[in-house]
Amino acid sequence: GQQLNQSPQSMFIQEGEDVSMNCTSSSIFNTWLWYKQDPGEGPVLLIALYKAGELTSNGRLTAQFGITRKDSFLNISASIPSDVGIYFCAGPPNFGNEKLTFGTGTRLTIIP
Amino acid sequence: GAVVSQHPSRVICKSGTSVKIECRSLDFQATTMFWYRQFPKQSLMLMATSNEGSKATYEQGVEKDKFLINHASLTLSTLTVTSAHPEDSSFYICSAAGARFIYGYTFGSGTRLTVV
Numbered sequence: 037g038q039q040l041n042q043s044p045q046s047m048f049i050q051e052g053e054d055v056s057m058n059c060t061s062s063s064i065f066n067t068w069l070w071y072k073q074d075p076g077e078g079p080v081l082l083i084a085l086y087k088a089g090e091l092t093s094n095g096r097l098t099a100q101f102g103i104t105r106k107d108s109f110l111n112i113s114a115s116i117p118s119d120v121g122i123y124f125c126a127g128p129p130n131f132g133n134e135k136l137t138f139g140t141g142t143r144l145t146i147i148p
Numbered sequence: 149g150a151v152v153s154q155h156p157s158r159v160i161c162k163s164g165t166s167v168k169i170e171c172r173s174l175d176f177q178a179t180t181m182f183w184y185r186q187f188p189k190q191s192l193m194l195m196a197t198s199n200e201g202s203k204a205t206y207e208q209g210v211e212k213d214k215f216l217i218n219h220a221s222l223t224l225s226t227l228t229v230t231s232a233h234p235e236d237s238s239f240y241i242c243s244a245a246g247a248r249f250i251y252g253y254t255f256g257s258g259t260r261l262t263v264v
Contacts, residue, residue, distance in 0.1 A: 069253075071255075076157075076239075076258065076260065077257050077258060078152075078154070078241045078242075078243070078255035078256050078257045078258045079192070079241075079255045080255070081253070081254070124191065124192070134180055134197070134245060135182070135194060135197060136182070136194070136243075136253060138191045138192045138193075139191065140191050141190075141191050143189075
């Protein structure tokens with residue numbers, strides 16, 4: 037089946053630092069979704085990408101749909117304490133297939 | 149924006165009993181609802197997909213008779229964990245999608261099930 041590998045698995049950064057994480061797939065995706073999950077909560081959609089090469093921002097967050105359509109990147113600038121959580125990439129593996137495949141997740145921790 | 153309400157947020161039940169979890173789309177019609185299971189420090193694993201008025205489609209390895217899913221209306225889906233055992237303890241999350249999936253999927257806040 038489809039697999040989405042996220043890197044890094046975890047990050048420990050200081051407040052104010054920029055964050056970069058990526059998601060790679062073994063096959064082509066037509067849509068990339070980035071979610072954030074706080075402890076004990078469901079995921080919340082951050083950014084959706086629909087075209088190869090697309091670069092989309094949402095406040096301090098920027099995500100890109102890789103040209104090969106097998107990867108995506110999420111950057112967070114000037115991290116703040118509320119950025120702590122787990123970030124998941126996800127996507128429907130086939131056009132018209134409504135099921136989402138989730139990545140392995142990147143856990144972000146901010147060191148005081 | 150789209151809101152999905154999931155209840156209860158936490159439930160503790162005795163082994164052998166059944167537990168029902170509700171997932172409601174509050175401000176849109178959810179033609180499709182999904183149920184996920186998440187173990188600690190792991191990703192979300194899809195259990196089943198349900199379309200309003202039809203039987204749910206279960207992922208490989210998910211027991212249909214144990215995890216009963218009902219999607220009787222466009223705003224409500226329920227997951228019933230029957231004859232629960234400690235190994236069923238997990239975080240269960242629903243998500244709902246309207247007719248246009250391209251706008252993403254809205255997730256409920258999850259249900260922490262503990263079977264003792």
